[in-house]
Amino acid sequence: MSKILVVDDEKNIRLVVGKSLEKAGFDVVYAVDGVEAVDQANKFNPDLVLLDLRLPKMNGFLVLEALKGDTPTEDIPIIILSALSEEDDVQKAISLGAEDFLVKPISQSDLLAAVEENIRVEERGNSKEEENEEEKNYEE
Amino acid sequence: MKIKTLKGKMLLGFAVMIIIIAGVVGWSIYNFETLSNAINDIMVENYRSIKASDSMVESIERQDSALLLLLRSTEDQGQEIFRRNEKEFYTWLARAEDNITIEGEGEILEQINEKYFSFVSKFDKFYNADEDQRWEIYNQELLPLFNEIKSDIRELRELNRQAMVEAQRDANSRANQAIIYTIVLALTVIIVSLIFAVYLTKQILRPIRELEKGIQKVADRNFQQQVEVASEDEIGALADEFNEMISKLQEYEKLNVKKLVMEKEKSEAVVNNLSSPLIVTDQDHKIVLINETAKELFSIKQDVIDTHFLEVIQAEEIFEYIKNPDAKEKRTFKLKKDDKERHYRISTKQVIDEDEEYQFTVTLLEDITRLKEIDNMKSEFVSTVSHEFRTPLTSMNMGLSMVINEDTGELNEEQRELLEAAYEDVERLTELVNDLLDLSKIESGRIEMEFDKVDVNNLIEKTLNPFYKQAEEKEIELKFKQSEDNVFAWADPSKISWVISNLVGNALRYADEGKIEVSAEVKGRRVLVSVTDNGPGIPKEYQSKIFDKFVRAGNDKDEKSGTGLGLAISKEIITAHNGRIWVDSEEGEGSTFSFYIPRFGYQEENNE
Numbered sequence A: 001m002s003k004i005l006v007v008d009d010e011k012n013i014r015l016v017v018g019k020s021l022e023k024a025g026f027d028v029v030y031a032v033d034g035v036e037a038v039d040q041a042n043k044f045n046p047d048l049v050l051l052d053l054r055l056p057k058m059n060g061f062l063v064l065e066a067l068k069g070d071t072p073t074e075d076i077p078i079i080i081l082s083a084l085s086e087e088d089d090v091q092k093a094i095s096l097g098a099e100d101f102l103v104k105p106i107s108q109s110d111l112l113a114a115v116e117e118n119i120r121v122e123e124r125g126n127s128k129e130e131e132n133e134e135e136k137n138y139e140e
Numbered sequence B: 001m002k003i004k005t006l007k008g009k010m011l012l013g014f015a016v017m018i019i020i021i022a023g024v025v026g027w028s029i030y031n032f033e034t035l036s037n038a039i040n041d042i043m044v045e046n047y048r049s050i051k052a053s054d055s056m057v058e059s060i061e062r063q064d065s066a067l068l069l070l071l072r073s074t075e076d077q078g079q080e081i082f083r084r085n086e087k088e089f090y091t092w093l094a095r096a097e098d099n100i101t102i103e104g105e106g107e108i109l110e111q112i113n114e115k116y117f118s119f120v121s122k123f124d125k126f127y128n129a130d131e132d133q134r135w136e137i138y139n140q141e142l143l144p145l146f147n148e149i150k151s152d153i154r155e156l157r158e159l160n161r162q163a164m165v166e167a168q169r170d171a172n173s174r175a176n177q178a179i180i181y182t183i184v185l186a187l188t189v190i191i192v193s194l195i196f197a198v199y200l201t202k203q204i205l206r207p208i209r210e211l212e213k214g215i216q217k218v219a220d221r222n223f224q225q226q227v228e229v230a231s232e233d234e235i236g237a238l239a240d241e242f243n244e245m246i247s248k249l250q251e252y253e254k255l256n257v258k259k260l261v262m263e264k265e266k267s268e269a270v271v272n273n274l275s276s277p278l279i280v281t282d283q284d285h286k287i288v289l290i291n292e293t294a295k296e297l298f299s300i301k302q303d304v305i306d307t308h309f310l311e312v313i314q315a316e317e318i319f320e321y322i323k324n325p326d327a328k329e330k331r332t333f334k335l336k337k338d339d340k341e342r343h344y345r346i347s348t349k350q351v352i353d354e355d356e357e358y359q360f361t362v363t364l365l366e367d368i369t370r371l372k373e374i375d376n377m378k379s380e381f382v383s384t385v386s387h388e389f390r391t392p393l394t395s396m397n398m399g400l401s402m403v404i405n406e407d408t409g410e411l412n413e414e415q416r417e418l419l420e421a422a423y424e425d426v427e428r429l430t431e432l433v434n435d436l437l438d439l440s441k442i443e444s445g446r447i448e449m450e451f452d453k454v455d456v457n458n459l460i461e462k463t464l465n466p467f468y469k470q471a472e473e474k475e476i477e478l479k480f481k482q483s484e485d486n487v488f489a490w491a492d493p494s495k496i497s498w499v500i501s502n503l504v505g506n507a508l509r510y511a512d513e514g515k516i517e518v519s520a521e522v523k524g525r526r527v528l529v530s531v532t533d534n535g536p537g538i539p540k541e542y543q544s545k546i547f548d549k550f551v552r553a554g555n556d557k558d559e560k561s562g563t564g565l566g567l568a569i570s571k572e573i574i575t576a577h578n579g580r581i582w583v584d585s586e587e588g589e590g591s592t593f594s595f596y597i598p599r600f601g602y603q604e605e606n607n608e
Helices: A011-023 A034-044 A060-068 A087-095 A108-118 A124-139 B006-071 B075-098 B105-128 B131-219 B234-273 B292-297 B316-323 B369-404 B413-443 B456-464 B467-473 B493-510 B566-576
Strands: A003-007 A027-031 A048-051 A078-082 A100-103 B278-281 B287-290 B331-337 B340-352 B359-367 B452-455 B476-482 B488-491 B514-523 B526-533 B580-586 B590-598
Touching: A003 A011, A003 A034, A011 A027, A011 A108, A011 B369, A027 A034, A034 A048, A034 A060, A048 A060, A048 A108, A060 A078, A060 A087, A078 A108, A087 A100, A100 A108, A108 B369, B006 B075, B006 B105, B006 B131, B075 B105, B105 B131, B131 B234, B278 B292, B292 B331, B316 B331, B316 B340, B316 B359, B340 B369, B369 B413, B413 B566, B452 B456, B452 B493, B456 B467, B456 B476, B456 B493, B456 B514, B456 B526, B467 B476, B467 B493, B476 B493, B488 B493, B488 B590, B493 B514, B493 B526, B493 B566, B493 B590, B566 B580, B566 B590
Parallel strands: A003 A027, A003 A048, A048 A078, A078 A100, B476 B514
Antiparallel strands: B278 B287, B278 B359, B331 B340, B340 B359, B452 B488, B514 B526, B526 B590, B580 B590
16 A cells, blocks of 8 residues: 655644545555654655645755655655745755645645656656656646 | 207207307398498598599699789689689588598698688789789799698698598408408307207207117116116107106016016926926936936936936936837836835826927836835735635645545535535635735736747637637637737737636626627737627726726626636736736627737837
C-alpha cells in the first residue's frame, strides 16, 4: 500500500485530506511543522509528500530543499498544496524539485487525480513523461 | 486785459501792424509837409524879395537913364520915364516891405526908402535947374545917391539870396533826415513786426506743439503726463479736453492694470500654492511658468523661465508625454523626491490664446504616492484575507464533498440537499477568493503581461469553443462574426482570452434566449473586439459603474450572478494593455461590451 506524508499545520486540512486519501486506499502519515516533516519523511520513506508552504519552525521551501537535497529522500515525489498562488512561489517550488503545485482550495477529485499522477510506483520509467505533463499544469 | 481767444490774438496782431503802418504813413506825411514848407519859404518869400530887388534895380536904372536923357535935353520923354519908373519902384518897394522875412531886411528897406525919397526930391531940383546946374546936381548929388540905393538893393538881394541858399540847405538836410528817419522807422517796424509775427506764431503754435507731444505720448500709452497748455484760447480749451481724456484714460488704465496685476497675483498665488507641481510650456517646449512645488520636485534653484524643458527637467519620459498634444490619458510616472520614490499622475492641457497665436501646454503632476500606498495596502489586505480564506475553504470543500459522495455513510435526501447547498456556496466563495486574488495581483502589477503577436480571430474561436454547448442548452445562438482576416493584436493571449470568456460568460448568464455575437476588427492603430447580446440590457445608472468591483447590474435575485469582479478584472487587463473597455447598452434591447487593444505593429504608439 502506498504511503503518503501529509504536512500541514492546520488540523482540519490534515483531517479532510487524510480522510480523503485513506478512503482512496492510501496509508497516511502526518507532520504539523517543517522539522517534523523532514523527520517523518526519513522515518517512513513515503511514496508521496503533500507539502504546505507556510509551516511553523521550517517553511515548505526549506523542507522541499532538505528532502530533494538528501539522497534517501530525493526520489520522493512532492506535491505542494498551498494557499499561496503567486507565480514566484510556483516557480520557486518547481525549481526546487516539486513535482506539482496545487492551490488551495482544491476539490477532492482534483487532489486525488494529482496524487495518482505523481505517486511513486515501482516502475520508475514513467516518471519523466509525467513530469512533462505536470509542467503544463503549473501554468494553469 | 488778457486776450483769450486765438481770433482775438490774431486780430490784435493785425491791429498792431496796422497801427504801426499808420504811424509810418503819418510820419512820412509830416516829413513831406515840412519839406514842402521849406520849399515854400524859398520859392515864395525869398524869391519874391529877390524879384522885388531886381525890379527895383531895373526901375532905378531906368530912372538913371531918364536922368541922362534929360541931360541931353529930351525933356518930356525923360520926365515921363522917370515918373513911370518912380511908380514902379515904389510898387516893388512896397512888395518887398510886405515880404520882410529875414533879420535886417527891414532896416535895409527903410534905408532904401529914405534914400530913394531923397533921390526923388533931388530930381525935382534937377528938373527945375538949367543944363549946367543939372550936370552938377546929377554928378554931385543924384549919381552918388543912385549908387548908394543900388548898392543897398544889392545888399537886400544878397541877403535874400543867402536866405534862399540857407533855406535850400535846410530843406536838403530835412529831406535827408526824413529819409534816415523813415529808413530807421521802417527797419524798426519791420523788425518789430517780424518779432511780433514770430512771437504770435509761437504763441499760437506752442500749445499746438504741446498738444501734439501729448497726443504722441498717449499714442505710446504714456498716460502719466498731462499736456501743459497755459493759454486760455481755443487750443487751451482743446488741451483741457484732451487732459481730461488722458486722465480718464489713465484712470481706466490704472483700473485695468490694477485689475490685471491683481489677477496675475491671484493666479500666481494659486499656481505657487498648488500642492501639485505645475509646469507651463510654450510650443517650443520652453518653460513659461513653473510653480514652487515643481521646482522643489526637480531640485531647480535658478530661474528657468524661457529655458527648454529638457534642459531643466531631465525626464525624457515625461517630455515625450508632454510633447504629444493628443495624449489625453493620464499616465503615472515614478519620480524620486528626497531620495524616496514617489508616484505622480501626469495630465496635460493645451491652452490656446484668443488670437490662436500662442499655444501653451499646462502640465500638472499629481502626487498619488499616498493613494498608491493605500491602494497597495488594500491589495495586500485583500490578498492576505483571501489567502487566509483558502485553507478553511479547502477543508470545507473536501469535507463536504466526502460527505456528499457518501464516503462516510449514506445520506438521506434532506441531508444531501442541505450539504449540496453548502457545497455550492463553498464553490462560489472559492471563485470569489480566486477572483479577488487575481484582481489584486493585476492591480498591484504582480501579474506580468506576456505580450505577443496575437491572431485575434483565432483567439476568439478558441475561446468560444467551450461556450457553444452551454449556449445550445440555453437555446442561445452564439456566433463569431469574422469580418476580416489578419486581425493581429499586441497582447497577452491568455489574459485577453480570459476577458472574452468573461464577457461571453456574462452574456450567457444574463440572456435567456436570443443571440450573442462576437466580432473583431482593425480600427487604425487598434483592434476592436465586441460582444453583443440581446439580453435584458444594463440600466443607464449602472453603465458607468459596471466595471467597478462588486457592482452588478439590475436585480440579482436570481442565481446567475458571478463574483462581481469579472468586469473589474477585465478592465484591469485591458488597461494593462493600454486599451479601453466600455459598454453600450439599452435597457431591454441588449448590450455591447467592447474593448480596444493595440494592433500588432502599432504597440509603440500605444504602449509604454
